[in-house]
Amino acid sequence: MHFNPYGGVAAEIAARLVNAGADEDLEGLLVDAGYRPVGAIDARQEAELRRWIKELDGVFTAPTVELLNGLLAETTHRPYISTHDGRAPHMHYSQETAPIDERVKAYTAFGLATLFCEDPARIGRCDREGCEIVFIDTSRNGKRRFCSTRCSTRVHVAAHRRRGGDGQ
Template identity: 55%
Template sequence: MHFNPYGGPGAQAAAALVNLQDMPPEVVLATLRDHGMAVTAVSPSDASAIAAWRLRLREVFATSDVDARVELLNRLLADSASAPYISRHDGRPPHLHYHVSGGSIVDRVRAYTAGGLAHLVCEDPARAGSCDRLGCDTVFVDTSRNGRRRFCSTRCATRVYVADHRQRQTG
């Protein structure tokens, strides 16, 4: 049983934000809600600030060096964390929040994503990845059983495997 919501959904939200191509407020809102955040609105300025934050999140996925990931995450946590507190909202059971009570949506997103990635890296640093297909910059949280995921999707994996097969046939 996984009790800490920052470890799973927070890391998944970080990956989803990094993978967004366009960041209009309605897309950011839908993405946050899809990943467990009780958010009712995202303003254009909020979306812009979250877009800037996602560039910092991408750096965590871009490196496979554990020490570099830890350093990047410590900086993200320093820029996002506050004293944790227990919250009960929207009919949910009591749970911890790592952002300032009453803080902005941007503060909440920063705390949620940085905290999620921090828990992920502490549990298994290799589970934050980026697609191995040349030209694909999609990132992911590896939730596979064996933790050896290399591609963002079956489509990217198939493209690489088919290209490798064709090369072997002609070589």
């Protein structure tokens, strides 16, 4: 499925943030995800991003209009068209000079909201019991249920064995 930059890349960054460990380097995560410019993340911004990650987590559990509107309200800025770095005109939802936590919050909120409006079923959490990994479903048919082939295989093998199909 083809996503626009907010419904795709921004939503993917939201998933990466939710999947990040408590001690994972958020600055490095954002850089690795292609989010630029990042700059140094100070202690206040780190704490705010960690709080924001908990808010984003709820979207992957049960995305609703109310939940996403709440996130959008928290990040309300004046949208504008940008043409930086020789790129074609595109929307920005926070000023490039805003602190990194404000920019990431706006980017991820608008990304998840855009994706939700396109297809809310594309926002997912792994169906394997005990797995908390979240994902953005970019599959062709939009029917993804697991975070990885590994989790899918574990569930299907266990179901096969429960049915007595282990060959024994």
